[in-house]
Amino acid sequence: MFNAKVTAIFRHELASKRRSPSLWLLFFMMQCLLMIALFTGWQQYQKSVSSQSAAQNLVEAQWLAQPDRHPHRVAHFGHFAFREPSVLSFFDVGVNSWVGDSIFLEAHKQNSANFANDQDAGSLLRFSELSSANVLLLIWPLLIIAMGFASISAEQSSGTLRQLMSMGVSFRQVIFGKSLSYLLLSLIFILPVFVLALLLAHISGLQLSSEEPLRLMILFFVFLGYCVFWIGITLIVSSWVKSPKQALVLLTSIWFILTILMPRILAEFAHTQHPHKARNDFELAIKLDNRKIGNSHNPNDPYFNQFKADTLKKYNVDTIEQLPVNYRGLVMIEGERLNAEVYKKHYQAQLEQFSKQHAVIRAFYWLNPYLFVRDFSMALTRTDSQHFLDFEQQAEAHRYARIQKLNELHTHKIHLHNDRAQKVSKSYWQEFEPFHYQAPNLSWSLKGFSFFWILPLIAIALIFTCLVSAPMQRRIYATV
Structure with a gap:
């Protein structure tokens, strides 16, 4: 499929974009925004690591500085x-800005995480979170739309596409050449931020033998x-709609539905169907279930009366x-x-x-790859809800082991007579x-x-299959 005609279309499309001052300006602004987001995130990461390290050292020092004490007081x-x-x-x-980063561990109670940055913020604030991933997920598709919304429709209306067809260039070759040009532009745009991210990760103390480079x-x-995916969407709309203005309106509407409206609606629907x-x-x-089972602080509790007998x-022995x-x-x-x-x-x-809610979202991955890439990105960077829940479970396991060790000291090192003193x-x-x-690995x-x-691969395959299908080609040939 890659021949001289495709190469010529590929080069022509790149040349036309290179001559567009407005696209150069947008490209430059987007690249600056991406780098600002990356450096801002890196500085925040460094600050979080530093503050947490200081807090960890402080609480460890406070723990070790405790005087002789009763284990239950500890x-x-x-x-x-x-x-x-x-x-x-x-x-x-x-989700780091909406979940806590520390949990207070104490006896008889499992506390929730504390010190979330925006734990009381409204849901719309989440759309304003500046990060490299959000720029790539939300803003870069708009630039692809800006580059390609008139890619086919403008050539149809100007008669250029008719001239190409008369020279023996097939519509498939046109689509292939233009797709490659936009893919190369995308590669040029996103590659620098990933290279810089790898360098910043290394500066942050990352060992090259670890799996973080693989994740990136x-x-x-x-x-x-x-x-x-967005290249395919842009080209198929530009091919189907004759007017470039109509193509632009339709593409921006699709972008708004897929990236802003649909994720919010699905999240609400999933929570409604499977509320937590x-x-x-x-x-x-x-608390209510604990009261039903038994109260260890109540000497007349039925459960612990039986426990005493056992x-x-x-x-x-006859007495405690x-x-x-x-x-x-x-x-x-x-x-x-x-x-x-x-x-x-x-x-x-x-x-x-939570698992059922996620299943609802995943059922729409084929229709909206934005959902997949968003969730996949958070999973790879360990910033999704699953990793936070894993932290909660590890913290609870540590809490339980710590408290039971103190209870063992209470049992074996403290005498029943005059216990509290x-x-x-x-x-x-x-x-x-x-x-x-x-x-986790x-x-x-x-x-x-x-x-x-x-x-998502199925969605992309369906889009390009539709682009090069016989009905689409007949429609194009009929209009030229």
């Missing part, structure tokens, strides 16, 4: 788990495919004073276990609802490991997509 003194931003978060901020490379090809509990309702449901029977361990510590261990089970049950229910040595605080979030990040990446 459990309520608490600790913090911090989610360090991913290395590539400066490229795509994802995959992301580059995904965005290049996204450009192909608000944080306050979620915590209330856990414990005495297990140790073959005869136990070789502190009964109150055992109660704390059992209470924490029950609380964690209730929390896990409700949390899994929330995760199932006793303390354990501060040397025990040195034995607790600080929390370090383990970022690439296969985990992409596990939710499985075969979904095929759907």
